[in-house]
Amino acid sequence: MRLFSSITILALFSLSAACLPASEKRDDPQAGPRATTLTTLRIHAGGSDDSARVGDVEAGREMVIVERNGDWLRVFANTDVEKPSGDEEPEFGQADKIPPISGWIWNRGVVTTDTPQGDLLIFGEAAGLEAEASQPHGRKNAAREARLLYRRLVEMFPGSSLAAEAAWRAADIRWQLERADVFSRPSAKEKENWLRQTIGEAEMKTIGKKYPHTRQADLAEWDRLDNKICGDWQGQPDCPEKETDLFEHYATDHPDSPKAAEALFNAVYRQAVVFDMYKADNRQKKSEGARDYARELAARLRTRYSSSDFAARATSLVYKLEQGIPVYGTGIE
DSSP states (O other): OOOOOOOOHHHHHHHHHHHSOGGGTTOOGGGSOEEEESSOEEEESSSSTTSOEEEEEOTTOOEEEEEEETTEEEEEEOOSOOOOOGGGSOSSOOOOOOOOEEEEEEOSSEEETTSTTHHHHHHHHHHHHHHHHTSTTOOTTHHHHHHHHHHHHHHHOTTSTTHHHHHHHHHHHHHHHHHHHHTTSGGGGSSSGGGSOOOOOHHHHHHHHHSTTSHHHHHHHHHHGGGTSOSOOTTOTHHHHHHHHHHHHHHHHOTTSTTHHHHHHHHHHHHHHHHHHHHHTTOHHHHHHHHHHHHHHHHHHHHHOTTSHHHHHHHHHHHHHHHTOOOSSOOOO
16 A cells, blocks of 8 residues: 655656757756645646646645746646655566656645745644544545655755654654555464565664654654564464563663653563463463563563553553453453
8 A cells, every 4th residue: 555656856857858848948947946735736738727737736746846927836746656665666567657747836835945934834734634644534645645745844854853753754654554554464364474564664764764863763663563573473472472572672772762661561461461371371480480571571661651651551461460360362250
């Protein structure tokens, strides 16, 4: 779902220029300001409403303005879908590319690199679309347009204080959509993680490199854990034991992450599960070891993140272990 394709800006320039009449090829599109739109706009052959409509450019698409005429702008507009890169490219072939469009748009909702508070305008619109996408009856393309706008912010305003957050949100929208697809497939029910499709990590890795030691880099690493966790545990302790290590190491390596407390709770829960699994197999020593490990992790969680709900939840889990209340499987005594 999340494998998008797009044309690069250099290709956009060259292809668009090649399509212009000879009399107009003296224009240098690379000299024009980069822009995007906060709403879907019609592209006309001429600078008037009654001229032929040649296409649409939706919110977040990249444009280059090459001419102004009153309230009208002549642009090169990218109407293609996004292009995957690195480990996100399909193994066989690529989708057909749609060439960029050259035409006129009404200057309404257009943000350029020269627009005052342009980064804030783009971020605000993207955040609104992202919120709409989370609603049960949100607009179909809201998530995609939010992602595009966040990406435009990073490209157009790389020095903005909002750039790191926008980069993270763009990557996370793509991640969540692809994750929903991957985990809805039958392969997600397999025990081993390598038996299901891997979610593309290129954007998340880029965030870690471009914005190291930030909240956004911590969140990018959190998402990447999705590719490492098992599917169905199938009643075997090896998967929850492995995942305990994954989550504990995350909390150790990213102690200031918004997800650190949740990571420790996930580790406590998995040790509680391991306790039940070993207990069911009458492996007393192993079972007691898992219980002690869960206690240790819960104490660490309470000490480091005492105000978090996860600290209280971990305490409840350990209490269940001590009371002999099963955590894994049925919750009925």
